Amino acid sequence: MAEISxxxxxxxxxxxxxxxxxxxxxKDLVSNKQRKKIIAVRxxxxxxxxxxxxxxxxxxxxxxxxxxxxxxxxRHSAAHIMALAVKELYGDGVKVAIGPAIADGFYYDFDRxxxxxxxxxxxxxxxxxxxxxxRIPFVRKVVAKQAAVDFFQKAGEEYKLExxxxxxxxxxxxxEHSSFTDLCRGPHIPDSSWLKVFKLLRVAGSYWRxxxxxxxxxxxxxxxxxxxxxxxxxxxxxxxxxKRDHRKLGKELGLFTIQDQIGPGLILWQxxxxxxxxxxxxxxxxxxxxxxxxxxxxxxxxRQDLWKTSGHLDFYGENMYSAMEIDEVKYQLKPMNCPFxxxxxxxxxxSYREFPIRWCELGTVxxxxxxxxxxxxxxxxxxxxxxxxxxxxxxxxxxxxxNIIDLNLHILKTFGFDQYDVYLSTRPEKYVGxxxxxxxxxxxxxxxxxxxxxxxxxxxxxxxxxxxxxxxKIKDQLGRSWQCSTIQVDFNLPDRFEMSYTGEDxxxxxxxxxxxxxxxSLERFIGVLIEHYAGAFxxxxxxxxxxxxxxxxxxxxxxxxxxxxxxxxxxxxxKDLRNEKLNYKIREAQLMKIPYMLIIGDREKEExxxxxxxxxxxxxxxxxxxxxxxxIQKECAQGICPE
Numbered sequence: 001m002a003e004i005s006x007x008x009x010x011x012x013x014x015x016x017x018x019x020x021x022x023x024x025x026x027k028d029l030v031s032n033k034q035r036k037k038i039i040a041v042r043x044x045x046x047x048x049x050x051x052x053x054x055x056x057x058x059x060x061x062x063x064x065x066x067x068x069x070x071x072x073x074x075r076h077s078a079a080h081i082m083a084l085a086v087k088e089l090y091g092d093g094v095k096v097a098i099g100p101a102i103a104d105g106f107y108y109d110f111d112r113x114x115x116x117x118x119x120x121x122x123x124x125x126x127x128x129x130x131x132x133x134x135r136i137p138f139v140r141k142v143v144a145k146q147a148a149v150d151f152f153q154k155a156g157e158e159y160k161l162e163x164x165x166x167x168x169x170x171x172x173x174x175x176e177h178s179s180f181t182d183l184c185r186g187p188h189i190p191d192s193s194w195l196k197v198f199k200l201l202r203v204a205g206s207y208w209r210x211x212x213x214x215x216x217x218x219x220x221x222x223x224x225x226x227x228x229x230x231x232x233x234x235x236x237x238x239x240x241x242x243k244r245d246h247r248k249l250g251k252e253l254g255l256f257t258i259q260d261q262i263g264p265g266l267i268l269w270q271x272x273x274x275x276x277x278x279x280x281x282x283x284x285x286x287x288x289x290x291x292x293x294x295x296x297x298x299x300x301x302x303r304q305d306l307w308k309t310s311g312h313l314d315f316y317g318e319n320m321y322s323a324m325e326i327d328e329v330k331y332q333l334k335p336m337n338c339p340f341x342x343x344x345x346x347x348x349x350x351s352y353r354e355f356p357i358r359w360c361e362l363g364t365v366x367x368x369x370x371x372x373x374x375x376x377x378x379x380x381x382x383x384x385x386x387x388x389x390x391x392x393x394x395x396x397x398x399x400x401x402x403n404i405i406d407l408n409l410h411i412l413k414t415f416g417f418d419q420y421d422v423y424l425s426t427r428p429e430k431y432v433g434x435x436x437x438x439x440x441x442x443x444x445x446x447x448x449x450x451x452x453x454x455x456x457x458x459x460x461x462x463x464x465x466x467x468x469x470x471x472x473k474i475k476d477q478l479g480r481s482w483q484c485s486t487i488q489v490d491f492n493l494p495d496r497f498e499m500s501y502t503g504e505d506x507x508x509x510x511x512x513x514x515x516x517x518x519x520x521s522l523e524r525f526i527g528v529l530i531e532h533y534a535g536a537f538x539x540x541x542x543x544x545x546x547x548x549x550x551x552x553x554x555x556x557x558x559x560x561x562x563x564x565x566x567x568x569x570x571x572x573x574x575k576d577l578r579n580e581k582l583n584y585k586i587r588e589a590q591l592m593k594i595p596y597m598l599i600i601g602d603r604e605k606e607e608x609x610x611x612x613x614x615x616x617x618x619x620x621x622x623x624x625x626x627x628x629x630x631x632i633q634k635e636c637a638q639g640i641c642p643e
Contacts, residue, residue, distance in 0.1 A: 006025045008029045008059070013057075018054075021053055022053075022060065039065055040073055041061060041063060047073070065226050075224050079222075080184070080188065082106075082108055082222060083099055083182070106221075106224065107219050107222070108219070109206055111218075115203070116218045121200040125200055133193070139177070141176065148183065152164065155181075197226065197227060197231050199235065200221070205219070206219040210370055211370075237478050244478070244530070246528075246530035250376065253530075254270050255543075256377065257270060263381070277522060280522065280525075280541065291358075292358050293388060296359050300364060301324075303330070304330040304331060307335075311466075311496060312335060316335060319335055320333070335365050335367050336365060337363035337387045342497045344359065345499060346497060352509070355392050355501070356400055358388065358390050360387065360388035361387050367381065386517055389515055391512070392514065394440070397441070401445055401514065405454070407518070408516075412484075417532070420472050422472055422473075424445055424449065424470055426463050431465050434491075448470075466488075466493065467492065468488070470486065486516065486517055487515075491512065538639045539595050540637075545571055545595055545632060546596040548576070549586065551599070555602065560577075562610065570633075576588070594615060595614070596613070597613040597615075610624075
């Protein structure tokens with residue numbers, strides 16, 4: 001039998017018989033202590049099971065417990081173990097669909113006449129624990145596609161058959177785990193005993209393939225960890241996340257509402273929410289003006305031909321709403337603002353001396369989202385992008401990207417986000433434009449990130465069809481990531497719309513277009529803000545900064561005078577002069593997360609003072625109204641201009 005050379009990254013190689021399992025090779029290459037931590041290996045850029053036979057010279061990189069890859073493998077395996085438990089408990093009355101690992105756990109979709117409920121979790125978890133103790137191995141088999149079709153046809157697993165029908169390869173990989181066989185690429189844990197710490201969390205309805213015309217399945221969510229402390233920490237975080245849920249707080253704080261009569265995914269901003277949004281918009285506009293941007297306003301609809309020229313009908317048509325006919329011409333709601341900004345550009349001739357041109361717009365767009373995907377402010381059908389487009393010459397591209405990053409991080413910091421992950425997304429398989437343009441734009445994005453000193457990950461093939469992009473995912477108080485900011489370089493639209501400017505040489509040249517959104521959408525960003533601050537906004541963006549509370553009716557006149565004085569000074573203030581006990585009114589103000597309560601009794605009335613109570617229950621010393629105004633103004637300035 002032939003021999004192969006196997007090594008661990010950075011170590012010496014050894015000779016083994018061809019076909020040796022990765023686990024057996026590792027025994028001779030690492031210490032016993034390290035070997036117990038290895039859950040899988042990376043070989044030639046692929047992560048594979050420890051049971052994988054090695055057939056060529058290879059350098060192995062161990063995947064050890066505690067790494068992100070190891071957690072994903074554990075959770076994917078937990079989904080299979082849960083599916084086996086469900087099949088053993090409920091028999092042939094359950095059909096299986098898909099069961100991947102996700103960011104914070106795993107799920108599996110089941111087709112059962114009676115939907116699963118959390119009441120059944122105890123039985124399923126108990127069976128999973130029993131299976132884990134049995135040390136059942138995960139066995140990978142590569143079989144002919146037709147053999148897999150025959151197997152799942154006999155088993156009556158119609159969802160697996162549909163997935164098989166989309167696979168072009170002649171062979172597929174299956175994983176056997178006791179009596180459960182799944183269509184799966186893997187990798188998996190060596191056996192079920194590695195699953196020790198897990199918890200089933202919730203159920204949800206899920207249409208097969210996300211299609212509302214297909215069967216409704218039951219999705220069971222769970223999570224798994226290697227350490228009990230990590231699970232406890234995660235469950236505590238889940239409880240905190242429930243308290244911070246922007247849908248719950250949005251209702252309690254009177255910020256927004258969604259009504260079936262209006263339509264799902266369409267937001268009605270209530271007065272307090274509308275004021276919060278105004279504060280954010282005003283700040284956004286002011287910062288853009290300081291940074292050389294000009295404001296645009298554009299329509300909500302356009303001729304369908306515009307979307308044909310832009311390519312949106314070809315590449316994005318399924319997310320656009322149906323056309324409407326006006327004067328026998330088809331129009332459609334806009335899913336993007338870009339073609340309108342190009343229209344402004346093409347309305348006049350331009351010289352190279354004008355560049356860069358920076359235009360911004362808080363533009364409302366409309367995109368179709370399936371009902372099951374809608375989620376409060378986070379996933380809607382009508383939303384406002386904090387959009388901007390920069391038109392520049394090739395020699396200005398890198399500097400413009402750098403400036404965008406600078407403004408982006410400044411604005412995020414002002415809103416309290418200084419933790420984030422940065423990704424550079426490169427050319428996808430399906431793209432438009434020349435390789436030269438892709439290389440130029442990718443290089444410019446990369447150099448701008450390096451010039452800024454930002455660590456980033458390359459996300460291969462995840463660029464948009466017209467160009468590469470930078471994505472910034474911010475982290476909230478609970479450490480959760482949210483996709484907000486994006487910077488995209490585009491040579492495609494300038495070409496499609498025949499954009500040009502007169503160069504220094506007197507000839508016509510095509511500008512480069514940069515798309516960018518810093519918050520992404522106002523709706524989603526405000527949803528993130530609500531959860532980040534648990535509704536207790538910093539003073540500069542609090543829709544109600546202070547509330548006047550009288551102790552008895554004797555102070556009502558002074559309270560009215562005080563209310564007028566503070567409102568004229570720009571303080572966002574309300575008053576509660578109801579004939580209720582003071583403690584009751586304080587409690588209500590605290591539940592509304594109001595930063596300051598101004599308590600007015602006889603002493604305050606007689607001496608022309610205010611007693612200031614904070615929302616955390618502490619008090620400031622009594623002060624004159626003018627001092628309170630100065631205090632608020634100073635705190636606002638510090639918030640808008642963070643150190």
